[in-house]
Amino acid sequence: MASLLSPAAAPVPQARQPLWISSPRAVPHAARLRSGAARQPVRCSAAPGGFRRRNRCWLAGDREVGGPGFRGAELGVPDGAAGVLVGAVDAYLLAPLQLGLDRLLGRRNLRMSDFVLGERLGEGSFGVVYYGAIVPKDVTIEERVGKRRTRLEVDDRFKEKVILKKIKVGTKGAEECGEFEEWFNYRVSRAAPESCAEFLGSFIADRTVSEFTKGGKWLVWKFEGNRNLADYIRDRSFPLNLESIMFGRVLQGTDAIKRNALIIKQVMRQIITSLKKIHDTGIVHRDIKPANLVVTRKGQIKLIDFGAATDLRIGKNYEPDRGLLDPDYCPPELYVLPEETPEPPAEPIAAILSPFLWQLNSPDLFDMYSAGIILMQMAVPSLRSSAGLKNFNSELKTFGYDLSRWRESTRSRPDLSILDLDSGRGWDLATKLISERGNLGRGRLTAAAALRHPYFLLGGDQAASILSRLSLSR
Numbered sequence: 157m158a159s160l161l162s163p164a165a166a167p168v169p170q171a172r173q174p175l176w177i178s179s180p181r182a183v184p185h186a187a188r189l190r191s192g193a194a195r196q197p198v199r200c201s202a203a204p205g206g207f208r209r210r211n212r213c214w215l216a217g218d219r220e221v222g223g224p225g226f227r228g229a230e231l232g233v234p235d236g237a238a239g240v241l242v243g244a245v246d247a248y249l250l251a252p253l254q255l256g257l258d259r260l261l262g263r264r265n266l267r268m269s270d271f272v273l274g275e276r277l278g279e280g281s282f283g284v285v286y287y288g289a290i291v292p293k294d295v296t297i298e299e300r301v302g303k304r305r306t307r308l309e310v311d312d313r314f315k316e317k318v319i320l321k322k323i324k325v326g327t328k329g330a331e332e333c334g335e336f337e338e339w340f341n342y343r344v345s346r347a348a349p350e351s352c353a354e355f356l357g358s359f360i361a362d363r364t365v366s367e368f369t370k371g372g373k374w375l376v377w378k379f380e381g382n383r384n385l386a387d388y389i390r391d392r393s394f395p396l397n398l399e400s401i402m403f404g405r406v407l408q409g410t411d412a413i414k415r416n417a418l419i420i421k422q423v424m425r426q427i428i429t430s431l432k433k434i435h436d437t438g439i440v441h442r443d444i445k446p447a448n449l450v451v452t453r454k455g456q457i458k459l460i461d462f463g464a465a466t467d468l469r470i471g472k473n474y475e476p477d478r479g480l481l482d483p484d485y486c487p488p489e490l491y492v493l494p495e496e497t498p499e500p501p502a503e504p505i506a507a508i509l510s511p512f513l514w515q516l517n518s519p520d521l522f523d524m525y526s527a528g529i530i531l532m533q534m535a536v537p538s539l540r541s542s543a544g545l546k547n548f549n550s551e552l553k554t555f556g557y558d559l560s561r562w563r564e565s566t567r568s569r570p571d572l573s574i575l576d577l578d579s580g581r582g583w584d585l586a587t588k589l590i591s592e593r594g595n596l597g598r599g600r601l602t603a604a605a606a607l608r609h610p611y612f613l614l615g616g617d618q619a620a621s622i623l624s625r626l627s628l629s630r
């Protein structure tokens with residue numbers, strides 16, 4: 157146990173499956189990503205073995221990150237630790253209970269013939285995502301599977317819209333990734349149902365027809381909204397294109413920059429609130445980015461794509477050398493836990509020890525860095541394009557992930573006026589999310605501490621949101 161809790165003293169692990177920690181073989185990939193060589197989301201595969209250099213990245217940058225209006229002691233305080241223990245109750249008690257109940261109510265008995273496919277929305281490394289619908293009971297079987305309906309949106313027989321993800325057949329690692337994604341979706345549907353897209357379950361295709369391959373696995377979610385945050389950010393009218401769904405007409409009359417700032421604050425509040433909920437139960441998403449945040453018709457922001465997530469209570473999916481890392485949003489340390497942490501013991505023991513590991517390493521700060529990048533991207537117009545963001549990231553790396561140094565020295569003349577409002581509270585928050593890990597791997601705000609930051613304390617966005625709901629209910 158001593159070696160488990162003391163990363164420095166821990167032996168370098170051999171690559172075995174599953175790993176609770178990253179394998180030393182992953183370091184060349186870490187170096188490659190840090191050097192900016194990887195420009196696309198990368199699934200790191202193992203490099204030739206024997207590479208034993210310690211990745212000290214998580215210990216680097218022991219700077220004082222405190223700033224005006226904020227208590228330094230709150231930086232990196234591991235609020236999630238108690239919740240991680242509660243998470244163990246979920247895994248060993250609630251999960252089997254849910255399984256039993258779902259089976260009793262027939263909720264997990266999805267079949268291929270329950271759905272009709274619409275257009276293809278995207279393709280990741282391991283899955284292809286389609287728009288689809290639940291086939292009502294009164295629709296004849298011939299009209300169901302095999303018929304691809306590209307105009308589902310306008311066909312009013314299909315009211316219950318869904319998202320279907322086909323797990324690729326024959327792609328190495330795809331099946332395993334699909335299993336993890338399913339596991340995490342059940343898990344978050346218990347831990348933080350309102351923060352994530354509603355998961356309906358999975359089915360195995362029972363024949364080969366159209367997009368279906370016999371034996372292939374499909375995951376199904378409720379369709380939560382037409383656009384994700386990346387779609388909104390790409391639009392020239394951002395953030396005003398979110399104003400009506402978030403606040404109705406309430407903000408009209410307020411000056412333009414304040415309107416923009418309130419919308420961005422509301423988006424950030426929702427993202428960080430959802431992160432707090434999943435972190436409280438031991439889950440780190442590891443792929444927080446605008447494309448993985450769906451905006452619902454009611455202006456709620458829901459997390460999707462738990463394919464790269466990890467649950468530190470039991471080491472679930474903790475194989476960082478194969479982790480999906482988007483270089484535009486992932487933090488400099490790249491991996492959730494330092495590489496010296498040994499592999500997990502048996503599940504129940506890991507669950508008991510995980511609060512200590514959480515205390516030591518604050519792995520949740522991985523997601524908080526990504527949240528900081530999203531804040532910068534939303535608030536600074538020149539960072540909304542993919543080229544602008546890449547340039548920002550490469551400058552940031554040059555300045556040692558120190559946002560203040562970036563501000564002093566960047567040649568890009570960014571417009572930081574939204575962040576500078578209210579005595580620079582937004583800017584102060586950004587500097588406390590985007591940084592290297594400090595002493596003992598801390599040095600960034602946890603989700604709970606971020607929500608207590610003065611940026612969120614002036615709750616103009618909340619007041620506007622309440623007013624908007626009141627005026628709608630009249």
Ligand SMILES: Nc1ncnc2c1ncn2[C@@H]1O[C@H](COP(=O)(O)OP(=O)(O)OP(=O)(O)O)[C@@H](O)[C@H]1O
Pocket residue numbers: 277278279280281282283284285319353354377378379380381382383384447448450460461463
């Ligand atoms: N529940 C949902 N409601 C509405 N839209 C969704 C939902 N789930 C996914 N989408 C849309 O589909 C897109 C792709 O989804 P997702 O990110 O899960 O798959 P992917 O990244 O292509 O696959 P992979 O898991 O292999 O990375 C999202 O960016 C989003 O726009």
